[in-house]
Amino acid sequence: MSKEIAIAIIMAAAAIGPGLAIGWIASVAMTSIGRNPEAAGKIQGNMILGLAFAEAIAIYALVVSLVLKFV
Amino acid sequence: MEIFLNSEVIGHIGSFVITNTLVASTLVMLFLMFVAWRIHATGYDLKNRFYNFVEMIVEGFLSIIESVVGRGAVARQAFGVIVTFFFFVILNNWFGIFPGMGSIGLKEVHEGKEVFVPLLRSANSDLNMTLAIAIVSVIFIQAISIRTVGLAPYLQKFFNFKSPILFFVGLLEIISEVVKIFSFSFRLFGNIFAGDVLLIVIFSLVPFIAPIPFMGIELFAGFIQALIFSMLTLVFINVSVSHGEAH
Numbered sequence: 131m132s133k134e135i136a137i138a139i140i141m142a143a144a145a146i147g148p149g150l151a152i153g154w155i156a157s158v159a160m161t162s163i164g165r166n167p168e169a170a171g172k173i174q175g176n177m178i179l180g181l182a183f184a185e186a187i188a189i190y191a192l193v194v195s196l197v198l199k200f201v
Numbered sequence: 202m203e204i205f206l207n208s209e210v211i212g213h214i215g216s217f218v219i220t221n222t223l224v225a226s227t228l229v230m231l232f233l234m235f236v237a238w239r240i241h242a243t244g245y246d247l248k249n250r251f252y253n254f255v256e257m258i259v260e261g262f263l264s265i266i267e268s269v270v271g272r273g274a275v276a277r278q279a280f281g282v283i284v285t286f287f288f289f290v291i292l293n294n295w296f297g298i299f300p301g302m303g304s305i306g307l308k309e310v311h312e313g314k315e316v317f318v319p320l321l322r323s324a325n326s327d328l329n330m331t332l333a334i335a336i337v338s339v340i341f342i343q344a345i346s347i348r349t350v351g352l353a354p355y356l357q358k359f360f361n362f363k364s365p366i367l368f369f370v371g372l373l374e375i376i377s378e379v380v381k382i383f384s385f386s387f388r389l390f391g392n393i394f395a396g397d398v399l400l401i402v403i404f405s406l407v408p409f410i411a412p413i414p415f416m417g418i419e420l421f422a423g424f425i426q427a428l429i430f431s432m433l434t435l436v437f438i439n440v441s442v443s444h445g446e447a448h
Contacts, residue, residue, distance in 0.1 A: 182429040189391035
């Protein structure tokens, strides 16, 4: 019973940080594209890279919960 | 509905264990070798439409790589491994959502319980596979940096005895390389395995119509993860090579 609660709390808590980070990265990217539409391609490319790093943190927590659930 | 973190064993050759992810990745590997053979069989003749198409793809990738590391020897040396990583990972991910993956299998008896063992499983949903390509990727980053910058200047990045602070920074660099291995492997494994679990759950709840957006998500996530893997390797190569030149 407490194992299920732990699994749920891990994933819920881990969604907060990366959620904020992804929103922040995308918002700053939008602002700079608006300011400088010619550099849109470069900004977009680097934004995707930054998004992947931020998302990976949530994925680490997901791996922990999956391991707890299925092993 | 049984979901296993480890990939299921479906056979043995002597004492070598054959898992379903090994079969899936071998099929993708054979497909890539077949495509390479067909390209070679065109004789690199520009009047051949297929070869023209291939050259277009190669030029596209080369321009992307050059936009990250700049034109020069590093771009040409890194090209092979980076594009191979991209195609290998993306084909493995997309092959994992083919019909027949995970649904065709054998019923075996394990410890008295009857268990369904699928014959094929998405290759990157096995931590062994992603760990393997992560290790190859990090070793490749070291190798190309040593080749470009030189062995002694490159080792100075890690073992710097000029001052205690720089020594500590060198230790941090070593730790950072090891962390890269874990980060690469767990990012890819987590994305693909979680996608697998999601698809299994959705298909067991509502098998018709509802899985379509989730399959779309899986398609997109597979492409993005392949792109991230190769682009991140490229960015780390860039950082490693220019770091060595600056000092």
